[in-house]
Amino acid sequence: MPRTAGIILVGNEILSGKVIDANASYLCRELRALGVEVRRISVIPDEVDLIAAEARRFGTDYDVVFTSGGVGPTHDDVTIEGVARAAGVRVIRHPALVALLEGFYKGALTEAHLKMAEVPDGAELLVDESVRFPTILMGNVYVLPGVPEIFRRKFDAIRERFRDQPIFLKNVFVSIGEGILADHLNALVREYPDLLCGSYPEFSNPEYKVKVTLESRDLAFLDMALAELLKRLPADSVVRVA
Protein backbone atom coordinates (compact mmCIF):
# COMPACT_ATOMS: atom_id res chain seq x y z
CA MET A 1 0.00 0.00 0.00
CA PRO A 2 1.41 3.39 -0.91
CA ARG A 3 2.31 5.47 2.08
CA THR A 4 0.37 8.67 2.71
CA ALA A 5 1.32 11.76 4.66
CA GLY A 6 -0.34 14.83 6.12
CA ILE A 7 1.33 18.10 7.07
CA ILE A 8 0.13 20.44 9.82
CA LEU A 9 1.63 23.92 9.87
CA VAL A 10 1.11 25.61 13.21
CA GLY A 11 1.35 29.06 11.81
CA ASN A 12 -0.24 32.31 12.97
CA GLU A 13 2.55 34.03 11.07
CA ILE A 14 1.52 32.32 7.82
CA LEU A 15 -2.22 32.89 8.29
CA SER A 16 -1.63 36.56 9.04
CA GLY A 17 0.45 36.97 5.89
CA LYS A 18 3.71 37.85 7.67
CA VAL A 19 5.64 34.83 6.50
CA ILE A 20 5.41 32.63 3.41
CA ASP A 21 5.55 28.90 4.12
CA ALA A 22 8.81 27.22 3.21
CA ASN A 23 8.39 23.97 5.13
CA ALA A 24 5.33 22.35 3.58
CA SER A 25 6.61 23.16 0.11
CA TYR A 26 9.98 21.59 0.96
CA LEU A 27 8.37 18.54 2.51
CA CYS A 28 5.98 17.98 -0.40
CA ARG A 29 8.85 17.93 -2.86
CA GLU A 30 11.05 15.70 -0.68
CA LEU A 31 8.29 13.26 0.22
CA ARG A 32 7.20 12.94 -3.39
CA ALA A 33 10.77 12.14 -4.39
CA LEU A 34 10.78 9.47 -1.67
CA GLY A 35 7.56 7.97 -3.04
CA VAL A 36 5.22 9.27 -0.33
CA GLU A 37 1.89 10.80 -1.27
CA VAL A 38 1.03 13.96 0.69
CA ARG A 39 -2.76 13.99 0.98
CA ARG A 40 -3.38 17.17 2.93
CA ILE A 41 -1.75 20.30 4.33
CA SER A 42 -3.48 22.29 7.06
CA VAL A 43 -2.33 25.67 8.24
CA ILE A 44 -3.90 26.41 11.62
CA PRO A 45 -3.43 28.99 14.38
CA ASP A 46 -1.16 28.40 17.40
CA GLU A 47 -4.10 27.18 19.54
CA VAL A 48 -3.97 24.00 21.57
CA ASP A 49 -7.50 22.78 20.83
CA LEU A 50 -7.10 23.20 17.09
CA ILE A 51 -3.71 21.49 17.07
CA ALA A 52 -5.06 18.60 19.15
CA ALA A 53 -8.08 18.09 16.87
CA GLU A 54 -5.96 18.26 13.74
CA ALA A 55 -3.23 15.94 15.04
CA ARG A 56 -5.85 13.39 16.07
CA ARG A 57 -7.59 13.50 12.71
CA PHE A 58 -4.39 13.44 10.66
CA GLY A 59 -2.93 10.65 12.79
CA THR A 60 -5.94 8.50 11.89
CA ASP A 61 -6.23 9.50 8.24
CA TYR A 62 -2.59 9.29 7.12
CA ASP A 63 0.30 6.91 7.62
CA VAL A 64 2.66 9.62 8.76
CA VAL A 65 2.04 13.16 9.98
CA PHE A 66 4.43 16.08 10.26
CA THR A 67 3.88 19.19 12.31
CA SER A 68 5.89 22.34 11.76
CA GLY A 69 6.15 25.20 14.22
CA GLY A 70 4.93 26.00 17.70
CA VAL A 71 7.87 24.42 19.51
CA GLY A 72 10.04 26.59 21.68
CA PRO A 73 10.02 28.30 25.05
CA THR A 74 7.39 31.04 24.62
CA HIS A 75 3.67 31.29 25.42
CA ASP A 76 2.66 30.71 21.77
CA ASP A 77 4.56 27.41 21.54
CA VAL A 78 1.75 24.95 22.17
CA THR A 79 2.31 22.18 19.63
CA ILE A 80 3.65 19.64 22.14
CA GLU A 81 0.62 20.18 24.33
CA GLY A 82 -1.67 19.82 21.32
CA VAL A 83 -0.03 16.59 20.14
CA ALA A 84 -0.15 15.19 23.69
CA ARG A 85 -3.84 16.05 23.97
CA ALA A 86 -4.49 14.38 20.61
CA ALA A 87 -2.93 11.20 21.97
CA GLY A 88 -4.73 11.52 25.30
CA VAL A 89 -1.49 11.68 27.31
CA ARG A 90 0.15 14.14 29.67
CA VAL A 91 3.08 16.37 28.83
CA ILE A 92 6.20 15.30 30.72
CA ARG A 93 9.68 16.75 31.03
CA HIS A 94 12.03 14.28 29.36
CA PRO A 95 15.23 13.66 31.39
CA ALA A 96 17.39 13.19 28.27
CA LEU A 97 16.23 16.56 26.91
CA VAL A 98 16.74 18.25 30.28
CA ALA A 99 20.33 16.93 30.30
CA LEU A 100 20.86 18.18 26.76
CA LEU A 101 19.57 21.66 27.61
CA GLU A 102 21.66 21.79 30.78
CA GLY A 103 24.75 20.95 28.75
CA PHE A 104 23.93 23.59 26.18
CA TYR A 105 22.85 26.53 28.34
CA LYS A 106 25.14 25.73 31.28
CA GLY A 107 24.43 28.19 34.10
CA ALA A 108 22.09 30.28 31.95
CA LEU A 109 19.32 27.66 31.75
CA THR A 110 15.91 29.18 32.57
CA GLU A 111 12.54 27.63 33.39
CA ALA A 112 11.44 28.80 29.94
CA HIS A 113 14.25 26.89 28.25
CA LEU A 114 13.11 23.79 30.10
CA LYS A 115 9.81 24.02 28.23
CA MET A 116 11.79 22.63 25.30
CA ALA A 117 12.39 19.45 27.31
CA GLU A 118 8.64 18.76 27.32
CA VAL A 119 7.28 15.86 25.29
CA PRO A 120 3.99 13.96 25.19
CA ASP A 121 4.24 11.04 27.62
CA GLY A 122 5.31 8.00 25.62
CA ALA A 123 6.97 9.94 22.81
CA GLU A 124 10.06 8.54 21.15
CA LEU A 125 13.20 10.65 20.68
CA LEU A 126 14.90 10.25 17.31
CA VAL A 127 18.56 10.99 17.86
CA ASP A 128 20.91 11.72 14.98
CA GLU A 129 24.42 13.10 15.13
CA SER A 130 23.63 15.68 12.43
CA VAL A 131 21.15 17.50 14.67
CA ARG A 132 21.65 18.96 18.11
CA PHE A 133 18.18 18.27 19.34
CA PRO A 134 16.37 14.93 18.77
CA THR A 135 13.11 14.86 16.81
CA ILE A 136 10.03 14.02 18.86
CA LEU A 137 7.83 11.24 17.48
CA MET A 138 4.45 10.63 19.12
CA GLY A 139 2.62 7.72 17.56
CA ASN A 140 2.90 8.53 13.86
CA VAL A 141 3.28 12.28 14.39
CA TYR A 142 6.71 13.81 13.80
CA VAL A 143 7.09 17.14 15.57
CA LEU A 144 9.35 19.49 13.61
CA PRO A 145 10.28 23.12 14.24
CA GLY A 146 9.07 26.11 12.24
CA VAL A 147 12.43 27.72 11.44
CA PRO A 148 13.16 26.51 7.90
CA GLU A 149 16.92 25.86 8.27
CA ILE A 150 16.32 23.66 11.30
CA PHE A 151 13.21 22.06 9.84
CA ARG A 152 15.20 20.88 6.83
CA ARG A 153 18.14 19.67 8.85
CA LYS A 154 15.86 17.67 11.11
CA PHE A 155 13.84 16.21 8.25
CA ASP A 156 16.99 15.29 6.34
CA ALA A 157 18.18 13.35 9.39
CA ILE A 158 15.07 11.12 9.29
CA ARG A 159 14.22 11.11 5.58
CA GLU A 160 15.27 7.53 4.84
CA ARG A 161 12.52 6.26 7.15
CA PHE A 162 10.00 7.34 4.53
CA ARG A 163 11.47 5.89 1.36
CA ASP A 164 8.82 3.95 -0.56
CA GLN A 165 8.26 2.73 -4.12
CA PRO A 166 8.98 5.72 -6.35
CA ILE A 167 6.22 7.62 -8.14
CA PHE A 168 7.22 8.07 -11.79
CA LEU A 169 6.28 11.23 -13.66
CA LYS A 170 6.01 12.18 -17.33
CA ASN A 171 5.27 15.73 -18.43
CA VAL A 172 3.71 16.33 -21.84
CA PHE A 173 3.79 19.97 -22.98
CA VAL A 174 1.19 20.75 -25.62
CA SER A 175 0.41 23.71 -27.86
CA ILE A 176 -3.36 23.22 -27.78
CA GLY A 177 -5.68 24.70 -25.16
CA GLU A 178 -7.54 22.78 -22.49
CA GLY A 179 -10.82 23.07 -24.38
CA ILE A 180 -9.46 20.83 -27.15
CA LEU A 181 -7.26 18.76 -24.88
CA ALA A 182 -10.05 17.84 -22.47
CA ASP A 183 -11.68 15.19 -24.68
CA HIS A 184 -8.35 13.41 -25.14
CA LEU A 185 -7.62 13.44 -21.42
CA ASN A 186 -11.12 12.28 -20.55
CA ALA A 187 -10.70 9.34 -22.92
CA LEU A 188 -7.28 8.56 -21.47
CA VAL A 189 -8.39 8.52 -17.82
CA ARG A 190 -11.43 6.42 -18.76
CA GLU A 191 -9.08 3.84 -20.26
CA TYR A 192 -6.45 4.17 -17.49
CA PRO A 193 -8.46 4.84 -14.34
CA ASP A 194 -5.43 4.26 -12.07
CA LEU A 195 -3.39 6.91 -13.83
CA LEU A 196 -2.75 10.16 -11.97
CA CYS A 197 -3.30 12.75 -14.66
CA GLY A 198 -3.12 16.52 -14.19
CA SER A 199 -3.63 19.36 -16.62
CA TYR A 200 -2.03 22.76 -15.97
CA PRO A 201 -2.69 25.65 -18.35
CA GLU A 202 -0.12 28.42 -18.82
CA PHE A 203 -1.45 31.75 -19.96
CA SER A 204 1.72 33.69 -20.52
CA ASN A 205 4.15 31.03 -21.69
CA PRO A 206 5.08 31.28 -25.37
CA GLU A 207 6.43 27.71 -25.47
CA TYR A 208 3.30 25.73 -24.66
CA LYS A 209 -0.34 26.14 -23.59
CA VAL A 210 -0.81 23.23 -21.21
CA LYS A 211 1.43 20.93 -19.21
CA VAL A 212 -0.10 17.47 -18.83
CA THR A 213 1.33 15.34 -16.03
CA LEU A 214 1.01 11.55 -15.98
CA GLU A 215 2.07 9.67 -12.87
CA SER A 216 2.16 6.11 -11.57
CA ARG A 217 4.22 3.89 -9.32
CA ASP A 218 4.21 1.36 -12.21
CA LEU A 219 6.67 2.48 -14.88
CA ALA A 220 5.47 0.03 -17.56
CA PHE A 221 1.87 1.16 -17.00
CA LEU A 222 2.97 4.80 -17.18
CA ASP A 223 4.79 4.23 -20.46
CA MET A 224 1.68 2.58 -21.94
CA ALA A 225 -0.52 5.47 -20.82
CA LEU A 226 1.97 7.97 -22.24
CA ALA A 227 2.07 6.15 -25.60
CA GLU A 228 -1.73 6.13 -25.64
CA LEU A 229 -1.94 9.87 -24.98
CA LEU A 230 0.65 10.68 -27.64
CA LYS A 231 -1.30 8.55 -30.13
CA ARG A 232 -4.52 10.36 -29.31
CA LEU A 233 -3.21 13.94 -29.44
CA PRO A 234 -3.43 15.83 -32.75
CA ALA A 235 -0.26 15.80 -34.84
CA ASP A 236 2.08 18.73 -34.03
CA SER A 237 0.32 19.53 -30.77
CA VAL A 238 3.07 17.96 -28.63
CA VAL A 239 5.82 20.50 -27.95
CA ARG A 240 7.92 18.33 -25.66
CA VAL A 241 7.83 15.25 -23.42
CA ALA A 242 9.96 15.30 -20.28
Next chain:
Amino acid sequence: MPRTAGIILVGNEILSGKVIDANASYLCRELRALGVEVRRISVIPDEVDLIAAEARRFGTDYDVVFTSGGVGPTHDDVTIEGVARAAGVRVIRHPALVALLEGFYKGALTEAHLKMAEVPDGAELLVDESVRFPTILMGNVYVLPGVPEIFRRKFDAIRERFRDQPIFLKNVFVSIGEGILADHLNALVREYPDLLCGSYPEFSNPEYKVKVTLESRDLAFLDMALAELLKRLPADSVVRVA
Protein backbone atom coordinates in the same frame (compact mmCIF):
# COMPACT_ATOMS: atom_id res chain seq x y z
CA MET B 1 -17.41 40.80 15.33
CA PRO B 2 -14.16 40.48 13.44
CA ARG B 3 -14.58 38.71 10.14
CA THR B 4 -12.90 35.34 9.64
CA ALA B 5 -11.88 33.56 6.48
CA GLY B 6 -10.81 30.10 5.38
CA ILE B 7 -8.87 29.20 2.25
CA ILE B 8 -9.16 25.90 0.39
CA LEU B 9 -6.48 25.16 -2.20
CA VAL B 10 -7.56 22.41 -4.57
CA GLY B 11 -4.07 21.40 -5.42
CA ASN B 12 -2.67 18.03 -6.45
CA GLU B 13 0.19 20.00 -7.98
CA ILE B 14 1.01 21.60 -4.60
CA LEU B 15 0.70 18.36 -2.60
CA SER B 16 2.94 16.55 -5.06
CA GLY B 17 5.60 19.23 -4.80
CA LYS B 18 5.39 20.36 -8.42
CA VAL B 19 4.22 23.87 -7.71
CA ILE B 20 4.65 26.22 -4.77
CA ASP B 21 1.47 27.95 -3.64
CA ALA B 22 1.24 31.60 -4.56
CA ASN B 23 -2.48 32.16 -3.97
CA ALA B 24 -2.96 31.44 -0.27
CA SER B 25 0.11 33.49 0.56
CA TYR B 26 -1.22 36.38 -1.53
CA LEU B 27 -4.67 36.12 -0.01
CA CYS B 28 -3.38 35.95 3.58
CA ARG B 29 -1.44 39.17 3.12
CA GLU B 30 -4.27 40.96 1.34
CA LEU B 31 -7.00 39.84 3.74
CA ARG B 32 -4.90 40.80 6.74
CA ALA B 33 -4.41 44.27 5.27
CA LEU B 34 -8.19 44.47 4.85
CA GLY B 35 -8.72 43.50 8.49
CA VAL B 36 -9.87 39.92 7.89
CA GLU B 37 -8.49 37.11 10.04
CA VAL B 38 -7.62 33.96 8.05
CA ARG B 39 -8.23 31.05 10.43
CA ARG B 40 -7.31 28.09 8.28
CA ILE B 41 -5.78 27.03 4.98
CA SER B 42 -6.36 23.51 3.64
CA VAL B 43 -4.57 22.08 0.67
CA ILE B 44 -6.47 19.05 -0.59
CA PRO B 45 -6.39 16.83 -3.69
CA ASP B 46 -8.60 17.43 -6.73
CA GLU B 47 -11.26 14.99 -5.48
CA VAL B 48 -14.95 15.85 -5.37
CA ASP B 49 -15.74 14.24 -2.01
CA LEU B 50 -12.87 15.96 -0.24
CA ILE B 51 -13.72 19.34 -1.77
CA ALA B 52 -17.38 18.94 -0.80
CA ALA B 53 -16.57 18.01 2.80
CA GLU B 54 -14.08 20.85 3.14
CA ALA B 55 -16.34 23.48 1.54
CA ARG B 56 -19.20 22.44 3.84
CA ARG B 57 -17.04 22.60 6.96
CA PHE B 58 -15.34 25.87 6.04
CA GLY B 59 -18.64 27.43 5.02
CA THR B 60 -19.95 26.78 8.53
CA ASP B 61 -16.79 27.65 10.44
CA TYR B 62 -15.76 30.90 8.74
CA ASP B 63 -17.51 34.04 7.57
CA VAL B 64 -16.05 33.84 4.10
CA VAL B 65 -14.36 31.01 2.22
CA PHE B 66 -12.15 31.11 -0.84
CA THR B 67 -11.31 28.18 -3.06
CA SER B 68 -8.42 28.24 -5.48
CA GLY B 69 -7.97 25.85 -8.37
CA GLY B 70 -9.89 23.01 -9.96
CA VAL B 71 -11.91 25.17 -12.31
CA GLY B 72 -11.54 24.65 -16.04
CA PRO B 73 -12.57 22.25 -18.75
CA THR B 74 -10.58 19.09 -17.94
CA HIS B 75 -11.36 15.90 -16.01
CA ASP B 76 -9.45 17.08 -12.92
CA ASP B 77 -11.48 20.29 -12.61
CA VAL B 78 -14.02 19.27 -9.99
CA THR B 79 -14.26 22.24 -7.64
CA ILE B 80 -17.66 23.43 -8.91
CA GLU B 81 -19.09 19.96 -8.40
CA GLY B 82 -17.57 19.82 -4.90
CA VAL B 83 -18.95 23.22 -3.91
CA ALA B 84 -22.38 22.28 -5.30
CA ARG B 85 -22.37 19.03 -3.35
CA ALA B 86 -21.38 20.93 -0.19
CA ALA B 87 -24.46 23.11 -0.64
CA GLY B 88 -26.68 20.14 -1.55
CA VAL B 89 -27.53 21.53 -4.98
CA ARG B 90 -27.12 20.39 -8.59
CA VAL B 91 -24.62 21.76 -11.05
CA ILE B 92 -26.31 23.75 -13.80
CA ARG B 93 -25.06 25.41 -16.95
CA HIS B 94 -25.47 29.15 -16.46
CA PRO B 95 -26.94 30.89 -19.54
CA ALA B 96 -24.93 34.09 -18.98
CA LEU B 97 -21.68 32.09 -18.88
CA VAL B 98 -22.67 30.09 -21.96
CA ALA B 99 -23.23 33.37 -23.81
CA LEU B 100 -19.86 34.68 -22.61
CA LEU B 101 -18.04 31.57 -23.80
CA GLU B 102 -19.86 31.61 -27.13
CA GLY B 103 -18.75 35.18 -27.65
CA PHE B 104 -15.18 34.37 -26.75
CA TYR B 105 -14.61 31.09 -28.58
CA LYS B 106 -16.91 31.87 -31.51
CA GLY B 107 -17.14 28.80 -33.78
CA ALA B 108 -14.41 26.94 -31.85
CA LEU B 109 -16.50 26.41 -28.71
CA THR B 110 -16.33 22.77 -27.57
CA GLU B 111 -18.40 20.76 -25.10
CA ALA B 112 -15.34 20.87 -22.82
CA HIS B 113 -15.29 24.68 -22.88
CA LEU B 114 -18.94 24.63 -21.84
CA LYS B 115 -17.88 22.94 -18.60
CA MET B 116 -16.68 26.41 -17.60
CA ALA B 117 -20.29 27.62 -17.79
CA GLU B 118 -21.22 25.24 -14.97
CA VAL B 119 -22.12 26.65 -11.56
CA PRO B 120 -23.82 25.30 -8.43
CA ASP B 121 -27.56 25.91 -8.77
CA GLY B 122 -28.31 29.17 -6.95
CA ALA B 123 -24.81 30.62 -7.27
CA GLU B 124 -24.36 34.33 -7.75
CA LEU B 125 -22.16 35.72 -10.52
CA LEU B 126 -19.97 38.66 -9.50
CA VAL B 127 -19.39 40.69 -12.62
CA ASP B 128 -16.64 43.31 -12.83
CA GLU B 129 -15.34 45.11 -15.87
CA SER B 130 -11.73 44.35 -14.91
CA VAL B 131 -12.18 40.60 -15.35
CA ARG B 132 -13.38 38.70 -18.38
CA PHE B 133 -15.12 35.97 -16.43
CA PRO B 134 -17.36 36.64 -13.41
CA THR B 135 -16.47 35.16 -10.02
CA ILE B 136 -18.82 32.46 -8.79
CA LEU B 137 -20.16 32.92 -5.26
CA MET B 138 -22.10 30.05 -3.69
CA GLY B 139 -23.38 30.90 -0.23
CA ASN B 140 -20.27 32.34 1.41
CA VAL B 141 -17.83 30.42 -0.83
CA TYR B 142 -15.94 32.41 -3.47
CA VAL B 143 -14.66 30.13 -6.24
CA LEU B 144 -11.37 31.43 -7.64
CA PRO B 145 -9.05 29.92 -10.25
CA GLY B 146 -5.65 28.36 -9.58
CA VAL B 147 -3.56 30.33 -12.06
CA PRO B 148 -1.97 33.07 -9.92
CA GLU B 149 -2.26 36.00 -12.39
CA ILE B 150 -5.98 35.35 -12.83
CA PHE B 151 -6.50 34.56 -9.16
CA ARG B 152 -5.10 37.97 -8.21
CA ARG B 153 -7.01 39.85 -10.84
CA LYS B 154 -10.27 38.23 -9.75
CA PHE B 155 -9.63 38.80 -6.06
CA ASP B 156 -8.66 42.41 -6.64
CA ALA B 157 -11.99 42.93 -8.40
CA ILE B 158 -13.91 41.89 -5.26
CA ARG B 159 -11.51 42.90 -2.47
CA GLU B 160 -13.50 45.87 -1.16
CA ARG B 161 -16.30 43.50 -0.13
CA PHE B 162 -14.02 42.26 2.64
CA ARG B 163 -12.77 45.49 4.17
CA ASP B 164 -13.18 45.42 7.93
CA GLN B 165 -11.74 47.22 10.98
CA PRO B 166 -7.96 47.17 10.49
CA ILE B 167 -5.68 44.96 12.58
CA PHE B 168 -2.78 47.06 13.88
CA LEU B 169 0.68 45.56 14.21
CA LYS B 170 3.81 46.49 16.15
CA ASN B 171 7.06 44.58 15.73
CA VAL B 172 9.64 44.63 18.52
CA PHE B 173 13.05 43.29 17.55
CA VAL B 174 15.11 42.16 20.50
CA SER B 175 18.68 41.04 21.03
CA ILE B 176 17.85 38.49 23.76
CA GLY B 177 16.90 34.87 23.11
CA GLU B 178 13.46 33.34 23.64
CA GLY B 179 14.59 31.62 26.83
CA ILE B 180 14.99 35.00 28.55
CA LEU B 181 12.20 36.69 26.65
CA ALA B 182 9.58 34.06 27.50
CA ASP B 183 8.96 35.25 31.06
CA HIS B 184 8.36 38.80 29.89
CA LEU B 185 5.95 37.69 27.18
CA ASN B 186 4.11 35.37 29.54
CA ALA B 187 3.63 38.23 31.96
CA LEU B 188 2.47 40.50 29.14
CA VAL B 189 -0.15 38.11 27.76
CA ARG B 190 -1.41 37.40 31.28
CA GLU B 191 -2.00 41.11 31.73
CA TYR B 192 -3.32 41.66 28.18
CA PRO B 193 -5.19 38.44 27.37
CA ASP B 194 -6.81 39.93 24.24
CA LEU B 195 -3.45 40.83 22.75
CA LEU B 196 -2.27 38.77 19.78
CA CYS B 197 1.38 38.22 20.58
CA GLY B 198 3.82 36.17 18.53
CA SER B 199 7.49 35.39 19.04
CA TYR B 200 9.70 34.48 16.07
CA PRO B 201 13.34 33.56 16.64
CA GLU B 202 15.96 34.19 13.97
CA PHE B 203 19.02 32.00 14.07
CA SER B 204 21.16 33.54 11.41
CA ASN B 205 20.28 37.21 11.64
CA PRO B 206 23.06 39.38 13.09
CA GLU B 207 20.69 42.27 13.80
CA TYR B 208 18.33 40.67 16.30
CA LYS B 209 17.48 37.34 17.93
CA VAL B 210 13.70 37.43 18.13
CA LYS B 211 10.93 39.38 16.47
CA VAL B 212 7.98 39.92 18.79
CA THR B 213 4.71 40.84 17.12
CA LEU B 214 1.87 42.57 18.98
CA GLU B 215 -1.47 42.94 17.26
CA SER B 216 -4.92 44.30 18.01
CA ARG B 217 -7.84 45.99 16.28
CA ASP B 218 -7.71 48.57 19.10
CA LEU B 219 -4.82 50.95 18.53
CA ALA B 220 -4.94 52.52 22.01
CA PHE B 221 -4.90 49.07 23.61
CA LEU B 222 -2.00 48.06 21.36
CA ASP B 223 -0.01 51.15 22.34
CA MET B 224 -0.56 50.37 26.02
CA ALA B 225 0.56 46.78 25.57
CA LEU B 226 3.62 47.90 23.63
CA ALA B 227 4.57 50.41 26.36
CA GLU B 228 4.14 47.67 28.96
CA LEU B 229 6.39 45.27 27.05
CA LEU B 230 9.07 47.93 26.52
CA LYS B 231 8.99 48.71 30.24
CA ARG B 232 9.39 45.04 31.13
CA LEU B 233 12.24 44.21 28.75
CA PRO B 234 15.83 44.50 30.02
CA ALA B 235 17.56 47.75 29.12
CA ASP B 236 19.42 47.60 25.78
CA SER B 237 17.61 44.44 24.67
CA VAL B 238 15.33 46.32 22.25
CA VAL B 239 17.01 46.69 18.87
CA ARG B 240 14.14 48.33 17.07
CA VAL B 241 10.36 48.89 17.15
CA ALA B 242 8.52 49.05 13.83
